[in-house]
Amino acid sequence: MTTFSELSISQPIMKSLEKMGFEEATPIQAETIPLAMEGNDVIGQAQTGTGKTAAFGIPMIEKIDTKQRKIQGLVVAPTRELAIQVAEEIHRLGKIKGVRTLPVYGGQHMERQIRALKDGPHIVVATPGRLLDHLRRRTIRTDSVHTAVLDEADEMLNMGFIDDIRDILKNIPEDRQTLLFSATMPKEIRDIATNLMKNPKEVKVKTKEMTVENIDQSFIEVPDKYKFDTLTNHLDINAPQLAIVFSRTKKRVDEIAEGLQARGFSAEGIHGDLTQGKRMSVLNKFKNGRVEVLVATDVAARGLDISGVTHVYNFDIPQDPESYVHRIGRTGRAGRTGEAILFITPREIGHLHLIEKVTKSKIKRMVPPTNQEARRGQQQIAVEKLTKTIEKDDLKSYQETASEILQDHDSVSVIAAALKLLTKERRDTPVSISSAQPISVKRSGGRDNRKSGNKKFYGKRGQGGRNQGGRNQSGRNRKGNFQKRRNNRPNS
Numbered sequence: 277m278t279t280f281s282e283l284s285i286s287q288p289i290m291k292s293l294e295k296m297g298f299e300e301a302t303p304i305q306a307e308t309i310p311l312a313m314e315g316n317d318v319i320g321q322a323q324t325g326t327g328k329t330a331a332f333g334i335p336m337i338e339k340i341d342t343k344q345r346k347i348q349g350l351v352v353a354p355t356r357e358l359a360i361q362v363a364e365e366i367h368r369l370g371k372i373k374g375v376r377t378l379p380v381y382g383g384q385h386m387e388r389q390i391r392a393l394k395d396g397p398h399i400v401v402a403t404p405g406r407l408l409d410h411l412r413r414r415t416i417r418t419d420s421v422h423t424a425v426l427d428e429a430d431e432m433l434n435m436g437f438i439d440d441i442r443d444i445l446k447n448i449p450e451d452r453q454t455l456l457f458s459a460t461m462p463k464e465i466r467d468i469a470t471n472l473m474k475n476p477k478e479v480k481v482k483t484k485e486m487t488v489e490n491i492d493q494s495f496i497e498v499p500d501k502y503k504f505d506t507l508t509n510h511l512d513i514n515a516p517q518l519a520i521v522f523s524r525t526k527k528r529v530d531e532i533a534e535g536l537q538a539r540g541f542s543a544e545g546i547h548g549d550l551t552q553g554k555r556m557s558v559l560n561k562f563k564n565g566r567v568e569v570l571v572a573t574d575v576a577a578r579g580l581d582i583s584g585v586t587h588v589y590n591f592d593i594p595q596d597p598e599s600y601v602h603r604i605g606r607t608g609r610a611g612r613t614g615e616a617i618l619f620i621t622p623r624e625i626g627h628l629h630l631i632e633k634v635t636k637s638k639i640k641r642m643v644p645p646t647n648q649e650a651r652r653g654q655q656q657i658a659v660e661k662l663t664k665t666i667e668k669d670d671l672k673s674y675q676e677t678a679s680e681i682l683q684d685h686d687s688v689s690v691i692a693a694a695l696k697l698l699t700k701e702r703r704d705t706p707v708s709i710s711s712a713q714p715i716s717v718k719r720s721g722g723r724d725n726r727k728s729g730n731k732k733f734y735g736k737r738g739q740g741g742r743n744q745g746g747r748n749q750s751g752r753n754r755k756g757n758f759q760k761r762r763n764n765r766p767n768s
């Protein structure tokens with residue numbers, strides 16, 4: 277256990293940490309903060325929800341000279357929502373010191389953003405596309421930037437973003453300090469990373485598994501057309517506080533969200549085709565519990581820290597094991613427990629084994645919940661509602677009518693009717709989700725699946741010849757596991 281005071285953190289930041297309720301440093305913080313404060317470039321890898329934001333945030337804030345009204349720290353993150361969240365956390369950490377932090381992302385009014393930039397933030401947290409826009413317009417000056425951070429570094433150095441990142445880094449003085457953080461860091465990406473850095477210190481918090489222990493992981497083998505009923509049954513039985521359902525396409529996200537609403541759940545979808553205003557309002561409703569089920573594409577897979585997420589459903593199998601790690605990492609954060617359920621079609625079973633192998637975790641088989649169990653689950657919730665109402669003890673005005681009913685009917689029938697009124701017969705509302713192509717199953721031995729005619733999941737990676745095809749040095753054929761990232765990337 278390491279306390280923050282052992283890490284030579286200055287008083288103003290110590291005060292912020294105290295205010296935030298952080299008592300001890302997490303392992304990634306304990307290991308990387310001293311290295312970064314000594315000025316080293318750092319690659320930090322640690323499980324989801326273990327405080328990587330503060331691990332790079334604290335040393336960056338330490339180096340800010342608040343008297344200079346110039347951008348000195350730059351953080352790049354893959355999605356708008358994450359940029360906002362990271363900016364908020366850095367703001368909390370740096371507030372007492374007087375550090376000004378600004379999130380900058382696409383979908384935000386350009387003029388307003390330029391005005392805010394003129395106001396002299398010390399740290400900018402940006403998505404790559406919008407940041408490049410500003411660099412080209414010279415509305416962001418980087419000559420005083422001494423610290424550059426790539427949050428979700430492996431994602432930022434992957435197909436969809438790598439060119440943007442190279443362009444961004446070219447604009448930052450060479451004597452900068454570069455910090456890269458993520459829960460996952462495939463070897464080939466680590467190699468790209470080290471080329472962009474100066475003698476980076478690599479810190480990997482040692483754990484048996486890549487996923488956090490306190491997430492209970494299981495899978496249900498289910499054909500695509502039964503996934504939706506399986507989902508609603510599971511939701512009825514488990515009554516999650518907040519749940520995230522990940523699906524592969526925007527279309528399916530919309531359909532699942534609408535289907536859930538039709539069956540009486542409070543659900544909303546989030547994906548890159550929505551306006552920024554809509555994305556924010558959906559996420560805010562989810563954060564404050566007005567929406568209980570968030571249906572999302574991978575736009576919500578990385579970094580988002582929403583307390584109260586008890587369940588993550590992989591309605592569709594993620595495109596690679598890393599994505600699985602990030603998706604399920606939306607629950608079980610900061611020591612809390614969570615449950616992750618993966619729906620897998622019989623054809624995709626091969627992917628399950630790959631996920632288990634890469635993440636070194638065991639995903640246990642779960643029998644699909646039956647309609648009867650779901651009905652019982654729903655009734656259980658109705659019973660809880662009734663019990664709570666009884667406990668409140670303000671039923672006087674109903675008692676006379678209640679006694680009258682009991683003169684004509686037996687008590688079991690009356691309560692059964694009340695339960696029926698309090699529950700929704702979900703199956704009365706049929707929902708069909710347009711089918712998704714199963715993702716290509718990786719074959720053992722690294723066989724080139726393209727030859728078997730399955731082109732869909734190779735995209736530019738397979739065609740571009742940018743040293744990304746074939747096996748990597750660890751012998752793992754990654755080709756089948758990457759979709760067209762470039763086309764898939766969230767709007768930034």
Ligand SMILES: Nc1ncnc2c1ncn2[C@@H]1O[C@H](COP(=O)(O)OP(=O)(O)OP(=O)(O)O)[C@@H](O)[C@H]1O
Pocket residue numbers: 297298299300301302305322323324325326327328329330458459578579580581605609610
């Ligand atoms: N030392 C600490 N003590 C208590 N809580 C902490 C500490 N450090 C961070 N947290 C809290 O833990 C939560 C997770 O932190 P954070 O979002 O930085 O995780 P992460 O490692 O970046 O996860 P991901 O890989 O999903 O991005 C946040 O709510 C954060 O405020």
Ligand SMILES: [Mg+2]
Pocket residue numbers: 328329427579
């Ligand atoms: Mg993070």
